[in-house]
Amino acid sequence: MAPDDPFVLTPLHPDYPIAVRAMAKAPARLFVRGTLPQARAVAIVGTRRATAPALRFTTLLAQRLCEAGWSVWSGGAAGIDTAAHEGALRANGKSVVVMGTGFDHLYPVCNTALFHQLLETGGAWLSLYPPSQVGTRWSFWARNELLASLVDHVVLVQAPARSGARSTVAAARRMGKTIWAVPASPWENVAEGCLLEIAAGARVLSSPTQLLGRAMKRLSPCRVLSNHEQAVVDTLSSSANNLDAICELTGLSAGQVSAAVLTLTLDGLLLESADGFYHLARQQQQR
Numbered sequence: 001m002a003p004d005d006p007f008v009l010t011p012l013h014p015d016y017p018i019a020v021r022a023m024a025k026a027p028a029r030l031f032v033r034g035t036l037p038q039a040r041a042v043a044i045v046g047t048r049r050a051t052a053p054a055l056r057f058t059t060l061l062a063q064r065l066c067e068a069g070w071s072v073w074s075g076g077a078a079g080i081d082t083a084a085h086e087g088a089l090r091a092n093g094k095s096v097v098v099m100g101t102g103f104d105h106l107y108p109v110c111n112t113a114l115f116h117q118l119l120e121t122g123g124a125w126l127s128l129y130p131p132s133q134v135g136t137r138w139s140f141w142a143r144n145e146l147l148a149s150l151v152d153h154v155v156l157v158q159a160p161a162r163s164g165a166r167s168t169v170a171a172a173r174r175m176g177k178t179i180w181a182v183p184a185s186p187w188e189n190v191a192e193g194c195l196l197e198i199a200a201g202a203r204v205l206s207s208p209t210q211l212l213g214r215a216m217k218r219l220s221p222c223r224v225l226s227n228h229e230q231a232v233v234d235t236l237s238s239s240a241n242n243l244d245a246i247c248e249l250t251g252l253s254a255g256q257v258s259a260a261v262l263t264l265t266l267d268g269l270l271l272e273s274a275d276g277f278y279h280l281a282r283q284q285q286q287r
Contacts, residue, residue, distance in 0.1 A: 101134060104132055
């Protein structure tokens with residue numbers, strides 16, 4: 001059998017995930033293609049209709065987590081799921097797509113190439129269903145519960161109040177998993193679900209450092225900054241500034257500054273104050 005040929009795991013198989021075996025109704029069969037990673041696992045989920053900033057955040061979040069040795073799991077859907085898998089690929093990390101269909105009916109079809117890239121980089125496909133099974137509303141809900149059982153943490157990046165991604169969070173909460181949600185403005189309907197989860201007790205996530213702690217801090221100094229990132233850092237070396245001031249001082253466009261600031265913030269190099277001003281993290285430590 002080739003390394004990425006599909007195979008079946010039963011509860012008696014030594015490679016059957018321990019966390020799934022502990023479920024009240026452990027699946028009789030799991031269909032697998034590729035290699036299930038043994039690294040610490042995080043699920044990153046959210047809406048299919050994500051905003052551009054949320055997609056950028058997700059990609060960078062997944063990339064940083066994989067760079068720190070974690071594996072990224074998601075459902076392969078458009079939007080946040082796709083961005084999470086793509087971020088893992090950027091880091092040449094391990095990512096698993098947990099499917100609500102059989103392997104002969106990949107969904108969405110537009111992600112077929114992405115799914116194969118995950119296999120090529122040492123990731124995997126996982127499904128409750130035989131290859132010929134098509135997706136249904138109930139198969140995707142069952143997929144969400146399986147996904148929650150397989151990870152240590154679940155991150156909800158962006159989701160409206162009524163969202164399938166929140167069913168993954170609900171399952172994770174029942175299982176006692178650690179739940180994180182990315183905060184949003186109260187007028188953003190596309191992210192209302194995140195605010196509801198935070199109100200229900202989810203931890204607020206604005207940077208990978210909150211998940212990784214010292215592991216992330218060891219990575220950040222080793223990374224070479226891009227020209228745009230260095231320009232932003234130079235601008236903030238003496239005083240804090242807001243985005244408009246950074247644009248004016250660097251000569252960069254609003255989009256270029258926003259992208260650089262997002263990356264630097266995710267890496268824990270910048271901090272944002274309540275009034276929208278950014279400063280270097282080391283300045284905060286010196287205060």
